[in-house]
Every structure is written in structure tokens, then in C-alpha cells.
Amino acid sequence: MWDEREELKQERREFGSGLGRAALAFLVFSLAASFEVRAQSQASTTPAHREVTDETGRVVRLPAQIMRIVSLAPSLTETVYALGLQDKLVGDTEYCDYPPDATKKHKVGGAINPNMEEIALLKPDVVLVVKSLNRLETVRALEQLGIPVYSADPHDVTAVLASMKRLSEVLGAEDAGAALDAKLRERLAAIHAKLNGVAPIPVLFVVWTEPLMSIGRKTFIADVLEHARATSVVDSRQDWPQFSLEEAVRLQPEYLVFASSHSETVRNDVEALALKPGWSALRAIKNRKITIVGDAINRPGPRIVDAVEELSWQLHPEAFAEKD
Amino acid sequence: MQPLTLSKVAMRCGILALILFVVVVIALKFGAVPVSLYGLAKDLIGLLIGRSSEISSEYGMIVREIRLPRIAMGIFVGASLSVAGTSFQALLRNPLADPYVLGVSYGASVGSILALIIEPHIALRPELAAVFTPLGGFLGAILTITVVFLLGRYRGEIENRTLLLSGVIAGMFLSAIIALLITMLPSSSTRGMTVWLMGDLSTPMPPILGWVLRTGFFAGFALIYLTASDLNLLLAGEKEAMHLGVDIRKVRIVVYLAASALTGLAVSVSGSIGYVGLLVPHVMRLIFGTDYRMLLPAAAFGGAIAVVIADTAARTIAVPSELPVGAVTAIVGAPLFIYLLRRRLA
Numbered sequence: 153m154w155d156e157r158e159e160l161k162q163e164r165r166e167f168g169s170g171l172g173r174a175a176l177a178f179l180v181f182s183l184a185a186s187f188e189v190r191a192q193s194q195a196s197t198t199p200a201h202r203e204v205t206d207e208t209g210r211v212v213r214l215p216a217q218i219m220r221i222v223s224l225a226p227s228l229t230e231t232v233y234a235l236g237l238q239d240k241l242v243g244d245t246e247y248c249d250y251p252p253d254a255t256k257k258h259k260v261g262g263a264i265n266p267n268m269e270e271i272a273l274l275k276p277d278v279v280l281v282v283k284s285l286n287r288l289e290t291v292r293a294l295e296q297l298g299i300p301v302y303s304a305d306p307h308d309v310t311a312v313l314a315s316m317k318r319l320s321e322v323l324g325a326e327d328a329g330a331a332l333d334a335k336l337r338e339r340l341a342a343i344h345a346k347l348n349g350v351a352p353i354p355v356l357f358v359v360w361t362e363p364l365m366s367i368g369r370k371t372f373i374a375d376v377l378e379h380a381r382a383t384s385v386v387d388s389r390q391d392w393p394q395f396s397l398e399e400a401v402r403l404q405p406e407y408l409v410f411a412s413s414h415s416e417t418v419r420n421d422v423e424a425l426a427l428k429p430g431w432s433a434l435r436a437i438k439n440r441k442i443t444i445v446g447d448a449i450n451r452p453g454p455r456i457v458d459a460v461e462e463l464s465w466q467l468h469p470e471a472f473a474e475k476d
Numbered sequence: 477m478q479p480l481t482l483s484k485v486a487m488r489c490g491i492l493a494l495i496l497f498v499v500v501v502i503a504l505k506f507g508a509v510p511v512s513l514y515g516l517a518k519d520l521i522g523l524l525i526g527r528s529s530e531i532s533s534e535y536g537m538i539v540r541e542i543r544l545p546r547i548a549m550g551i552f553v554g555a556s557l558s559v560a561g562t563s564f565q566a567l568l569r570n571p572l573a574d575p576y577v578l579g580v581s582y583g584a585s586v587g588s589i590l591a592l593i594i595e596p597h598i599a600l601r602p603e604l605a606a607v608f609t610p611l612g613g614f615l616g617a618i619l620t621i622t623v624v625f626l627l628g629r630y631r632g633e634i635e636n637r638t639l640l641l642s643g644v645i646a647g648m649f650l651s652a653i654i655a656l657l658i659t660m661l662p663s664s665s666t667r668g669m670t671v672w673l674m675g676d677l678s679t680p681m682p683p684i685l686g687w688v689l690r691t692g693f694f695a696g697f698a699l700i701y702l703t704a705s706d707l708n709l710l711l712a713g714e715k716e717a718m719h720l721g722v723d724i725r726k727v728r729i730v731v732y733l734a735a736s737a738l739t740g741l742a743v744s745v746s747g748s749i750g751y752v753g754l755l756v757p758h759v760m761r762l763i764f765g766t767d768y769r770m771l772l773p774a775a776a777f778g779g780a781i782a783v784v785i786a787d788t789a790a791r792t793i794a795v796p797s798e799l800p801v802g803a804v805t806a807i808v809g810a811p812l813f814i815y816l817l818r819r820r821l822a
Contacts, residue, residue: 261797262797264671265671265797267791267796267797267798268678268680269507269509269538269543270796272538289609289679292606292682293680296541296680297541297542297680390660
């Protein structure tokens with residue numbers, strides 16, 4: 153036993169004597185391992201640049217003529233198409249499925265985790281993001297690569313219209329933007345005229361059923377409901393609150409509103425829910441007072457007015473039946 | 477037992493460094509832009525020996541500003557986690573110990589989430605804003621390290637079992653806070669947090685963070701390496717080590733603080749990448765034996781190699797989407813760990 157320890161001690165001394173060489177080895181190791189990456193910012197100073205302020209207050213330096221656009225949000229992809237700029241759209245996300253042509257664009261990944269290499273490779277003049285969907289880290293990473301990022305940040309329906317108009321100016325499609333804006337405002341005004349004086353219907357917007365998740369009052373869907381003369385029975389400061397089923401039964405919303413592009417699936421789900429305790433105590437479930445709107449309601453883009461119309465027609469059929 | 481000589485350590489490290497280099501070159505090749513292996517290796521060697529600073533223009537920007545920094549980040553995150561794991565296993569004399577066992581990663585996560593919440597409410601200079609989240613993460617890690625250290629003492633000394641239990645409890649408490657924060661807060665503040673919690677290298681970091689990570693790694697590694705011989709003696713038992721003149725108290729404090737700091741740094745920039753810090757030390761022990769003078773550098777290289785490979789898989793499997801690198805290391809790591817364990821039992 154003792155010998156072994158002596159040996160260990162001895163070995164320890166030998167090892168220590170080579171400390172100088174160890175330091176050298178260490179140095180080589182560190183040199184080999186630490187790549188000094190010298191980032192040379194791509195400072196191609198074309199004379200025609202301009203500065204715009206985006207909706208989050210960031211000042212963005214853009215080329216005067218925007219020829220290549222990458223969109224990192226389905227709603228912005230829809231806006232770009234609505235403005236007739238689809239030929240300049242060189243990349244979008246895997247969730248950009250409307251209009252159908254958008255699925256054929258070059259995909260740069262998802263909205264939360266886009267692939268930086270794919271984006272850089274497309275050499276965009278501007279990358280479009282929405283503050284409520286994309287990550288701040290993505291914006292910073294793109295800035296670091298010298299790629300301008302324009303961020304939209306609308307919180308309600310009228311802000312969406314204003315946001316699209318502002319974007320049209322940034323992208324150099326003022327005329328198309330003004331026309332789109334006028335048309336959408338007209339449709340919205342028509343809905344408001346029909347629903348004037350109609351009492352708001354209490355509804356429960358169902359984001360998820362197990363557990364029951366709904367929307368908070370500050371969400372943009374809550375505002376869509378208001379435009380369609382409906383009020384969410386959920387009054388939460390959170391955006392996607394988990395909601396107590398007991399509370400839902402107590403409040404007895406008149407309609408349950410689902411957002412889905414597959415209405416059959418939702419109808420099947422509702423049949424299953426009707427068999428469950430708790431859910432079956434909801435009068436809206438018992439009487440199948442279900443409203444299914446397309447998932448445009450989730451997208452702060454041009455189809456938001458479609459969603460308002462769809463909801464209004466389903467929730468207030470009498471208001472539209474009268475005069476037609 | 478053949479004595480371990482310095483030249484032997486240097487030679488083995490050289491081999492590991494070569495493997496790492498090859499892995500880096502291969503990792504650089506894969507991605508959205510096609511890159512030729514030969515041209516890349518030539519450019520890289522030129523870059524390393526300082527002869528040229530150019531990487532061929534066609535893919536230069538992408539390789540230099542996206543892929544290389546990301547791989548460099550992976551190298552140092554992997555090396556830090558693996559060295560920290562090796563150290564904790566030695567310190568706690570527990571084969572299940574990993575860098576996260578004492579709750580440091582949960583502390584870093586809470587710090588990062590809080591930073592994400594606070595950030596929109598205060599006006600920050602852009603330079604500070606860019607590093608605010610990792611800074612919050614690191615502060616969270618430091619706070620956790622301190623609290624666990626204070627709780628883990630017994631009669632003024634670190635006592636293994638008390639330290640381990642304090643760390644585990646602190647981790648449970650903090651992970652409950654994470655769950656609470658994520659469910660209670662508006663989704664806009666915590667979006668992407670799930671990606672981050674799984675461990676993620678896809679977000680390019682400001683260069684300053686790369687510098688901090690590198691410097692921190694070398695400092696932490698050097699400190700732990702200075703105790704390598706003492707750790708070897710500790711293997712024989714605490715009393716024996718004490719008789720041989722090891723200042724056990726000092727060794728414990730140095731190793732605990734340095735390994736925790738390495739973990740905190742790694743988690744602050746990349747989230748909690750799982751399994752690397754548990755598995756790589758065991759694999760390296762199987763290959764190189766238990767002598768910490770060899771094991772520590774081997775773990776550093778091994779961790780770097782493992783994370784770079786896993787991250788390459790994470791960014792190429794689901795192109796153009798990215799997978800969280802932590803998911804890849806856990807999916808590959810868990811079966812591998814079971815395999816090693818069964819083999820040892822057989």
C-alpha cells in the first residue's frame with residue numbers, strides 16, 4: 153500500500169517537472185481550438201439608401217429599391233401577395249401556406265427557428281418579421297449579419313390595416329397599399345353598418361381543449377371578436393390563458409368559437425367533447441352552438457377582414473338575412 | 477500501471493485535436509450552401525497558420541459569419557460541459573453526476589427568462605441589449621452556485637452528500653419556477669424559450685460572447701487541471717489523499733466553483749444541452765482510464781467533438797428547419813449511456 157502511494161507521489165513530481173512543456177502544449181491546444189473569427193461586415197455602400205422606422209421603433213437602413221424580400225411570418229407573406237409583390241418574395245417559412253403559391257417559395261425554416269444560412273444565401277434586401285411571432289434573437293442575428301430587418305407589430309384589426317399600408321410604403325408599393333387599404337376598410341364598414349345596434353354575443357374562443365385554453369383580452373383575436381359583435385367570456389391578462397372548465401360552465405357562453413381550416417375534425421372533436429363530464433354541462437356544446445372560422449383569424453394579415461365577415465355571418469345570421 | 481508521461485498526454489491530445497479538426501471541417505461542409513471539402517481544409521489550414529485570412533469568396537460570408545462562429549461556440553460549450561461533468565463526478569464521487577446535477581442550469585434558465593421579461597421595460601444600449609439574456613443567465617447561475625455552496629457546507633466544509641442534496645433540491649425548486657414563469661407570462665416574452673431550454677446553438681451570438689466563453693473556458697479548465705493530481709489521489713479515498721498532503725478543502729472549493737462557472741457560461745449561451753456532460757466523461761474514462769491529468773483534456777476534446785457532431789446533425793437532418801441540439805444529444809445519448817452501463821455490468 154505504502155509503495156503504491158510513493159509511486160503516485162513520485163509520478164506526480166515527474167509530471168510537475170514538465171510544467172513548461174505542459175504550458176506549451178496548452179498553448180498549442182488553445183490556438184488550435186480558438187478560431188478567431190474576424191467578422192467583416194459586408195459594407196457595400198450603394199449610394200441609394202434610406203432610413204425607415206419600423207413598428208417597434210427600430211431605425212432600419214434599406215436600399216432605395218427593394219428587389220428581394222424574405223418573409224418570416226405567414227401573415228406578412230399574405231400581405232406581400234396582397235400588395236402584388238410576390239415576384240420579389242424570394243423566401244418564406246414552412247408555415248406560409250396562403251395563397252397556395254406561397255408554398256412554392258424557397259423555404260428558410262420555421263418562424264421560431266429559421267435557418268440563418270438559408271436566409272443569408274438569398275441575399276435579401278429586407279427580412280420581414282412580426283414582433284408577436286418571431287424571436288428577438290432572430291432579429292439580432294440577422295442584424296449582425298448586416299441584413300436589414302423590418303418588424304411589424306399590430307395589436308388589433310385597424311392596426312393590421314395601418315400596418316399593411318405602412319409596409320406597402322416601405323416596400324415601394326404605395327398605390328397597391330392604398331387600394332388594398334380602401335377596399336378592406338370598405339368591407340369592414342359594411343359589416344359594422346349591418347351589425348349596428350346588435351347586442352354582443354358572449355362566446356368562448358377555444359384555442360385548445362385539453363387543457364382548455366382560450367384567449368386573453370389583449371390579443372388580436374379578442375379584437376376580431378369585437379368587430380363581429382361578440383365578446384370573449386374570458387377576461388385574462390395572459391395571451392393564451394389556461395381556463396377553468398368550471399368557470400366556463402358558470403359563465404355559459406352562447407357560442408364556442410374554434411379556429412381551424414378543417415371543420416370536419418372540429419365537428420368530430422365536439423361530438424367527443426359532448427360525451428365528457430364538464431363539457432356536457434356547457435349549453436353551447438349541448439345545443440351544438442359551434443362556430444368554426446378559418447385559421448385566417450390567427451393571422452394579422454389581409455384575410456383578417458375575411459375572418460371578421462365569416463364570424464359575423466355565423467354569429468348574427470339574422471342581421472344579414474334581413475336585407476339580402 | 478504504466479506511468480503517465482507528459483509526452484504521452486501531449487500525443488493523445490494531439491490525436492484528439494486532429495479528430496476535432498477533421499470533425500470541424502466536415503461540420504463546415506454541411507449546411508445550406510455546398511462547400512468543397514478540399515478547398516475548405518486548405519483555407520482553414522491557411523487561416524490557422526496565419527498565412528492567409530481569406531476563405532473562398534463564394535461561400536466565405538456564410539462559412540465565416542454563420543457556420544464557423546456556431547461551430548466555435550459548439551466546441552467551447554461542449555468542452556465546458558464535459559470538463560464540468562468530469563469534475564463533478566470526481567468531486568461528488570458519483571458516476572451519475574453531470575454539470576446540471578447541482579442546479580446551475582436551472583438557475584441560468586431562470587436568470588435568462590427573467591432577463592427576457594425585464595428587457596422590454598428598460599431602455600438598453602444596443603450593445604448591452606444584445607448580451608442581456610446571456611448576462612441574466614450567468615447572473616442566475618452565479619446566484620445558484622453561491623446559494624448551493626452555502627447550503628452544502630457542513631461545519632465549514634463542503635460535504636459531498638449535503639452538497640448533492642442541496643443542489644438537487646435547488647434544481648427542483650428552480651425548475652418549478654421555470655414552469656410557473658412560462659405558464660403565467662404573456663407568450664411573447666417566453667416564445668422560443670422551449671427551444672432554448674432544450675439546448676440550442678442556432679442563434680448567432682455577438683462576437684464578444686464568443687470571446688467571454690473562450691476565455692472563461694481556458695481559465696476554468698486551467699484551474700481544474702491544476703488539481704488533477706489531487707483528484708487522482710482523492711480516488712484512493714479522502715483520508716489517504718489527506719495523508720499525502722492534499723488540501724482537500726481547497727481542492728473541493730476550487731473544483732466546485734470552476735466547474736460550476738463553466739456550466740453557467742455554457743448554459744447562458746446555449747441553454748441546457750443534455751447528456752454531453754454525463755456521457756462524454758464516461759466514454760473518455762473507458763478509453764483513457766481514470767487518471768485526471770489525461771481524462772480532463774480528453775473530456776474537453778471529447779465534449780467538443782460530440783457537440784459539434786450533434787449540432788451538425790441538428791442543422792442538417794430537418795433542413796431547412798433546425799432541431800434543438802439538446803434533443804439530438806439526448807436521443808443519441810440515452811441509448812448510448814444504457815449500452816455502456818450494460819457492457820460494464822456484463
